[in-house]
Amino acid sequence: MQQTTNLSDDELKLIQMRCEKATTGPWISYLEGRDHNSGSNFIMTGDKNNRGEDIELIGATIADQEFIAHARQDIPKLINEIRRLKKLIASST
Template structure:
């Protein structure tokens, strides 16, 4: 899968007519998708009746597919923003910059937050978990302060 351009997807989402959207179909002739459920003249777009065919004239499996496609389009208005938010939530955030900025960002993370960085020792990753008095580092018996980590270990990824 190629890299997602979440900013571009989010911009297209913001530019689209506000939602939620609805599917309005008489089940025989037409299917409309739009942001209001009170009729075509109030913001519904015809998406199925692009030819002279009527849904009733189509084979049942094709008519059902048109309704399924319309339902998918209608839900995209709320599904896409939810997916963008979830992907952003799961994407590690990189902390870099001057050490004071990184330290302040580390201090702002909640207890239980997890970070990682690559150490200078054979490019091994280091993992740390935030607790009330600093950071517990895997394979290290003591703890480190945000100050110590920020001065020596950038860039740092916030992974949870």
């Protein structure tokens, strides 16, 4: 079992920087047979007004693709929640 450690502010900043350097979101997972009927599975980046390059994965499971696509939206939310909770804890001590 891996030992857990607190997430430092520096680690949180590095995670945020990696996220900000990634292609602009949202990222949406498109699966052949679920979302379209021809072609391959891919992740669409950007929105309809500012579309980025599609991301195609080799060797990824459907669950992997869904996780990667959702991470673009999930990570900023998690960072904000961690910062909110850290402030709440700091103000209560």
